[in-house]
Amino acid sequence: MNTHYKESYQDFGEQFSVDNQYDDYLGSSELLKEIVDPFDLNLIRGKDIMEVGVGSGRISHNLLKYKPSSLVGIEPSKAFFIAKKNLSSDEINLFNIKGEDLNFESKFDYVFSLGVIHHIPNYSLVLENIRKSLKPNGKFIIWVYGKEGNEIYLFIFNNLRKITTRLPDFILRIISKSLALCTYIYSFLCKFIPLPLHKYFTGMFSKLSFKNRSYVIFDQLNPSYAKYFKKEELEKELQNCGFKIENISHRLGYSHTAICKK
Secondary structure, three states: OHHHHHHHHHHHHHHHHHOOOOOOHHHOHHHHHHHHOOOOHHHHOOOEEEEEOOOOOHHHHHHHHHOOOEEEEEOOOOHHHHHHHHOOOOOOEEEOOOHHHOOOOOOEEEEEEEOOHHHOOOHHHHHHHHHHHEEEEEEEEEEEEEOOOOHHHHHHHHHHHHHHOOOOHHHHHHHHHHHHHHHHHHHHHHOOOOOOOHHHHHHOHHHOOHHHHHHHHHHHHOOOOOOOEOHHHHHHHHHHOOOEEEEEEEEOOOEEEEEEEO
């Protein structure tokens, strides 16, 4: 299990060495607000917050726009050094550690982990550490892949990943760009036909540039580990770790956003 995690975060470290800019809709405050909805990001103003899984700094960059009192960022891969370049040390305190090694006690008002937990096999330990890091009544906002609505996609891509996770990155990038071209036709058809993931394609993916479409596809085909949660499964995991769930929403038919309290 730990071996898979090491491979997974190293995969992302290599990926962010190339995909290290947060431009376009993918890096926008608009997308962040949509991902965490119905959480109101204005609530973090003047608060102590943490992001688990900073990557190149795309999410933290937008969180800082809401003027938190402090921001701690956790990133175990070599993307840590990219985030240090992209984000000012005056704005964020970065730690090059794994989520399993978090050791904060009642320090944060809000913790965010968006698009990260589903790539960590030992996610239960990470969730427990996040809960411990929150102040009493502090809140955790998590976004993960959902299983509902992704059944056809998973049948295809889980088998495809058995090959793509073993390919050199430069070959996988060529494949990702080729598939990105095909998505323009698929996105167009989704406007008229309820194809699999049509809400995702019309509501989010079609807003991306070609570069970021290729990046998102690479992001799907590259990681060594990716878990897709059923809503009930996510609820159970969060409750087992001691969280009180305030809201779980199914976003565009392909993912879950949960807001929970310590």
